[in-house]
Each structure stands twice: as C-alpha cells, then as structure tokens.
Amino acid sequence: AQTVTQSQPEMSVQEAETVTLSCTYDTSENNYYLFWYKQPPSRQMILVIRQEAYKQQNATENRFSVNFQKAAKSFSLKISDSQLGDTAMYFCAFMKQGAWGGGNKLTFGTGTQLKVEL
Amino acid sequence: DSGVTQTPKHLITATGQRVTLRCSPRSGDLSVYWYQQSLDQGLQFLIHYYNGEERAKGNILERFSAQQFPDLHSELNLSSLELGDSALYFCASSEDPWGGNEKLFFGSGTQLSVL
Numbered sequence: 001a002q003t004v005t006q007s008q009p010e011m012s013v014q015e016a017e018t019v020t021l022s023c024t025y026d027t028s029e030n031n032y033y034l035f036w037y038k039q040p041p042s043r044q045m046i047l048v049i050r051q052e053a054y055k056q057q058n059a060t061e062n063r064f065s066v067n068f069q070k071a072a073k074s075f076s077l078k079i080s081d082s083q084l085g086d087t088a089m090y091f092c093a094f095m096k097q098g099a100w101g102g103g104n105k106l107t108f109g110t111g112t113q114l115k116v117e118l
Numbered sequence: 119d120s121g122v123t124q125t126p127k128h129l130i131t132a133t134g135q136r137v138t139l140r141c142s143p144r145s146g147d148l149s150v151y152w153y154q155q156s157l158d159q160g161l162q163f164l165i166h167y168y169n170g171e172e173r174a175k176g177n178i179l180e181r182f183s184a185q186q187f188p189d190l191h192s193e194l195n196l197s198s199l200e201l202g203d204s205a206l207y208f209c210a211s212s213e214d215p216w217g218g219n220e221k222l223f224f225g226s227g228t229q230l231s232v233l
Contacts, residue, residue, distance in 0.1 A: 046120075047221060105163045105166065105176060106163060108160060110160050
C-alpha cells in the first residue's frame, strides 16, 4: 500500500514571495504519478500540477513547479510570486500507473493549509 | 468549473436515515470515482465505476453502495446513517480508466451532515 505524508499542517507566506510545500511518499511501485491538488474555501478540488515518475524533468505550470526526487521519494511544490488567491489547502497525491485492475485510486496526504498574507 | 456536477450541495439528515448523492461526469468521461473527505479520515477513495461496471473498491462501508447508470451518471447511496458519516463527498470523473495519462476532475462535493 502507498502512503503520502505532508508534515506541514500550516504555512504562511507574504504576497509575492516564494513558498515550498513538502511531500514524501512510500511505495514499492516503479511507475506512478504524483499530483498536487488545491482546495480553496470553495471546497473545489483543483489539479495544480502532475508529475510522471518516469520523467526526470520536474513539472512546471506557470508559477507552480515541483522538485521530484524519486530515490528519496520526495515531491515538493514551489509556488513563486505568491498571490492572495493561492490561499488554500494543498494536497499531495499518489496514483499507481496502469492500475486498471485496481482502479485509478488517488492516495492523498493530510494536506497543508497555506495562507498568503499582504 | 470542472464540468462535473454534484447534487445536492448540502444535505442535512438524521441518524438511521438513507440518502442518495448524485454525480454527473464531464461529457465524454466514462469513469466516475467517489471520495469521502472527513476531519478524522482525510480524503479517502470509496469506489470507481467505468462505463457502468464497478472497477475498484476502497474504504467503502457495507452500508454504502453506488451504481453508474447507462447515461453515465452515478449515485452514491448511504444508508443507516451514523454521526460519523458526516463528511464532504466528492465525485470525480476521467476519460481514461487505464491509469495512463490520467487526470481526475472533481465536482464541488456534497456536504452531508448527520444530526
């Protein structure tokens, strides 16, 4: 079974600054995906960024980038030029690749509540 | 807007009752997933349906059941409700069941309160 650990329950950052959210995971799988989802006060789960484990290059999406360290089983999210709208709960999640028999189950971490302050 | 529609947004009921949560996936998506988000358990996978067939079960209680209809909408039935069933129930959909280039799109959830 896979586990995802987010050790930072809460974080805060000043507007326009950079913040990094940590995530570690445990798996015996070699092929998988990692995700960061954002849940603002509206409760909507929004996909922020996705990383395929077979790719060495770190994924980036505008102000969001990841630092994927496969050997260390670490997957951190960096938010640059933080904006007030980035205030949300951020969840790290794992999905086994090719999991047809087992379904595409997402295993989530416990989340990090990020507050962007003026 | 993710394109996934969940109704109702809020549901308040009493212990012992039965409720039905409804989900309409994005147009063209054949897979529907149900997740439960609670304070003590976090986000947990409940069940996955693909084109009307159950594909995977997670931590779903026997009091809970789901189905996916020919028009691809799905319903999650919760019966003999207990206080601990109070949670936010998410539905998500995707077009690819193979775990290949997978992206799940989530609805805005149904907040269930059992009093």
